[in-house]
Amino acid sequence: ISAALSAGPLAGKHVLVTSGPTHEPIDPVRYIANRSSGAQGTAIAAALSALGASVTFVTGPADVRPPAGVNVVAVETAQEMLGAVQVALPADAAIFAAAVADWRVASANASKIKKDTSGSLPSLEFAENPDILAIVSQMVDGRPKLVVGFAAETDDVVAHATAKRDRKGCDWIVANDVSPETGIMGGSENAVVLISSGGAEEWPRMTKDQVARKLAARVAEALT
Numbered sequence: 001i002s003a004a005l006s007a008g009p010l011a012g013k014h015v016l017v018t019s020g021p022t023h024e025p026i027d028p029v030r031y032i033a034n035r036s037s038g039a040q041g042t043a044i045a046a047a048l049s050a051l052g053a054s055v056t057f058v059t060g061p062a063d064v065r066p067p068a069g070v071n072v073v074a075v076e077t078a079q080e081m082l083g084a085v086q087v088a089l090p091a092d093a094a095i096f097a098a099a100v101a102d103w104r105v106a107s108a109n110a111s112k113i114k115k116d117t118s119g120s121l122p123s124l125e126f127a128e129n130p131d132i133l134a135i136v137s138q139m140v141d142g143r144p145k146l147v148v149g150f151a152a153e154t155d156d157v158v159a160h161a162t163a164k165r166d167r168k169g170c171d172w173i174v175a176n177d178v179s180p181e182t183g184i185m186g187g188s189e190n191a192v193v194l195i196s197s198g199g200a201e202e203w204p205r206m207t208k209d210q211v212a213r214k215l216a217a218r219v220a221e222a223l224t
């Protein structure tokens with residue numbers, strides 16, 4: 001289907017979205033993961049698609065179903081997510097909404113670790129996962145024109161997110177306060193601050209769908 005058939009400000013643009021958690025195996029039956037329903041990333045992919053973008057949606061094992069009309073690439077681990085992102089590029093914009101596990105088990109066990117009847121406990125050795133957002137932000141050739149990261153923070157949200165934007169080299173960071181008292185984690189609403197070279201812009205509390213539509217509209221402005 002040609003891009004010309006889909007109307008909207010993002011017609012003809014390819015946008016990559018990562019979403020959901022990653023699962024890092026310990027053995028065939030156990031894993032470590034981040035808490036993430038995939039709801040915000042899914043809403044963003046749907047909103048971009050509604051504006052006419054061709055969307056590649058790279059998702060870890062999420063609770064919510066991926067939106068219709070996007071190209072879904074399902075992955076399990078951070079390393080698989082990086083591989084899928086590299087295959088999906090080039091893109092006009094890339095939005096990294098996934099909650100990627102920072103560490104994987106250095107050498108996952110091929111067989112199930114059994115409880116030791118003598119009561120001794122297993123110990124795990126970790127290795128750091130690749131930072132997909134930083135890798136894409138710092139690409140020398142073929143970097144997407146717009147690279148957007150997310151940051152779930154507590155305490156001084158703007159300071160943490162601004163430092164994260166500088167460190168990773170992305171254009172925007174969508175930051176939110178996940179302190180327990182905000183009730184954001186696992187809920188249907190979000191209160192975000194958009195950090196760009198222009199500073200911090202606080203958005204009012206709204207549903208995750210509304211955040212997605214507002215962000216998609218901003219992406220369209222930035223690409224046109």
Ligand code: CTP
Nearest residue numbers: 096097098100129130131132133149150151152
């Ligand atoms: N991210 C990524 N790959 C990773 C870790 C994070 O692409 N291995 C992306 C996330 O999708 C998100 C952004 O980076 O867009 C920020 O993730 P976050 O966990 O807040 O950043 P970290 O650098 O891992 O910092 P922290 O120590 O606060 O977890």
Ligand code: CA
Nearest residue numbers: 099100101102
């Ligand atoms: Ca992290």
